[in-house]
Amino acid sequence: MSDVREISSPTNPLIKEIRALHMRKSRIETGRFLAEGARTIREALDNGTVPELIVYRADQRDEPAVTVVRKAAAAAGTALVEVNAAILEKISNRDNPQSVIGVFRQKIRSLSELDPLRAPLWLALEGVRDPGNFGTCVRTADAVGAGGVILIGTTCDPFSPEAVRATMGSIFAVPVFAASTQEAVDLLARWPGTSVGTALQGAEDYRQVKFRAPTIIVNGTEQSGLTQEMRDACGKLAKLPMRGRADSLNLSVAASVMLYAALDRLLPDG
Numbered sequence: 001m002s003d004v005r006e007i008s009s010p011t012n013p014l015i016k017e018i019r020a021l022h023m024r025k026s027r028i029e030t031g032r033f034l035a036e037g038a039r040t041i042r043e044a045l046d047n048g049t050v051p052e053l054i055v056y057r058a059d060q061r062d063e064p065a066v067t068v069v070r071k072a073a074a075a076a077g078t079a080l081v082e083v084n085a086a087i088l089e090k091i092s093n094r095d096n097p098q099s100v101i102g103v104f105r106q107k108i109r110s111l112s113e114l115d116p117l118r119a120p121l122w123l124a125l126e127g128v129r130d131p132g133n134f135g136t137c138v139r140t141a142d143a144v145g146a147g148g149v150i151l152i153g154t155t156c157d158p159f160s161p162e163a164v165r166a167t168m169g170s171i172f173a174v175p176v177f178a179a180s181t182q183e184a185v186d187l188l189a190r191w192p193g194t195s196v197g198t199a200l201q202g203a204e205d206y207r208q209v210k211f212r213a214p215t216i217i218v219n220g221t222e223q224s225g226l227t228q229e230m231r232d233a234c235g236k237l238a239k240l241p242m243r244g245r246a247d248s249l250n251l252s253v254a255a256s257v258m259l260y261a262a263l264d265r266l267l268p269d270g
């Protein structure tokens with residue numbers, strides 16, 4: 001069982017270190033990130049990811065949701081830190097902070113760890129900028145049982161509080177890989193199933209696409225879409241018809257429609 005540490009000063013060095021994790025620089029330097037909420041932290045623990053420490057309000061320590069997380073985390077060796085409401089608010093950076101905040105180690109994999117045959121469906125995101133889009137894609141990837149999400153090129157930080165929040169806990173269930181454009185091109189060249197780039201200039205209507213497992217869906221960046229290099233690397237390009245005034249779909253919406261279209265046809269009874 002872990003010891004419980006009580007901290008009442010907002011200038012305590014540990015509190016400052018935790019708060020600094022809102023800044024990308026500090027996340028890069030420490031390799032750590034924040035995840036908020038009892039449910040999210042419980043999901044992490046259920047998936048075998050143990051927080052290094054959790055912080056919660058001393059006056060909420062016996063609330064059911066906090067108790068469950070506190071006990072499970074303590075049993076797994078997590079350090080427990082009790083604070084007052086004002087400090088938790090400062091750590092959270094939100095007016096209405098969640099009751100528990102966890103500090104976790106980042107886990108990002110390289111493509112050498114990716115075995116396409118491990119799952120029938122995968123998602124790749126080239127240059128995704130918006131942490132909300134990234135998080136929503138990870139959540140959908142989790143929902144369809146995808147093997148992982150591959151980040152290509154320069155992207156938003158997948159471990160920013162906004163990105164983590166948008167995953168709704170799926171960041172702990174879906175492996176995240178990082179790849180340069182060249183590494184992604186090489187992966188697609190040796191991909192054993194179907195690789196589909198989603199693009200407005202796609203050749204095929206997505207309803208006509210034949211998917212063979214493992215299928216990888218490749219989405220482009222919010223501003224300018226898939227680069228020519230990635231378009232060339234994909235086995236086929238698919239478009240979602242745009243019938244109205246809108247000229248494109250939100251990136252995470254397009255990714256979700258494509259993932260479910262592929263899932264439907266890869267696993268018709270799933």
Ligand SMILES: C[S@@+](CC[C@H](N)C(=O)[O-])C[C@H]1O[C@@H](n2cnc3c(N)ncnc32)[C@H](O)[C@@H]1O
Pocket residue numbers: 197198199200202218219220221222223224225226238239240241242248249250251252254255
């Ligand atoms: C906001 S869109 C980018 C729009 C950009 N102006 C373009 O020309 O591609 C972001 C990504 O979502 C996907 N996407 C959005 N709408 C789509 C559609 N109608 N058909 C296929 N993919 C789409 C593509 O992967 C695209 O790169």
